[in-house]
Amino acid sequence: MAAELTAHHRRLARQKREAITSAATELFLERGYDGTSLARIAEAAEVSKSTLFKQFPTKAALFEAIVTESWQRDADDTAERPPAGDPHSGLTTIGRRYADLIGQPRMAGLFRIVIAELPRFPELGRMQFQLGKLPYFASVQHYLESEHEAGHAHVPDAESAANQFLGMIANYVLWPRMLLTDWAPAPSDVDRAVDEAVRTMLARYAPAPPP
Structure with missing residues (x-):
């Protein structure tokens, strides 16, 4: 009982x-x-x-919790992990999960709050970056570093590569929503955007052929 x-x-x-x-x-x-x-x-x-x-x-503690929980929404043990040794599958898993995360109205709302209040409350921007975006980007960077070290990809600058990959997806899924209230791409269009980003990454960071 x-x-x-x-x-x-x-x-x-x-x-x-x-x-x-x-x-x-x-x-x-x-x-x-x-x-x-x-x-x-x-x-x-x-x-x-x-x-x-x-x-x-405090109100700051509440906003901090909102930011952290929003970015860590898929960080539990049940979330699909990017498979090691297969950059195509791994990047596709990461990309579609990221597109789903930033495509949520809650996430767009957070960015709008931060942008609107940034001049008066710069700490909100720091929260969004340090508690949310930075840890998420770091997790993708670590995945790329591990694939590079294992020889499955050639990614000498994993930090830059992570920004490139997630930036390609955010540029289609999130940022138009900041200006266009009716921006709601179909799931198939989002999947296509992710697939194109994956193909671009594979073309750029394919491992060098053996001599």
Whole structure:
């Protein structure tokens, strides 16, 4: 019984946390970061102020959690890992997962918040970069480095290659959404964009043929 109650409480806490971060994201978009109070977020999430303050004592802590959780959405043990030894399959796995991640309305919303509030709250940009984008790019860089070291690809500058690959995908999936409210490419078009990025990477970073 005690274990069931503990599991129940954890589930309730998780549901409340999701309600808080979802309500906060919507309010940040509607009213701006500065124009949104924790009290208003608690009301929109239908939780008590004490519940919100217990999980997020400051607005910055709440925004930090939103950024981190958004970028780490597929980082659990059930996420498909890029297969080693097969750059085509590995890059395709990474590319489609990245396209799915940045294609979410929540992710576009985060970028809009940061861009709108950056002049007054530069720390929001640092959060987005250091807690979200940088760790994600580093994981792709490490994959490319391991393929290079194993001789499956020739990637002397994995940092640059990671930026090239993810940049090709973001340029089609994310950035048009920043300016075009009706930008919603079909899944087949997104897959095609990823496939083209993979082909470009394979052509550029194919291992040198044996002498």
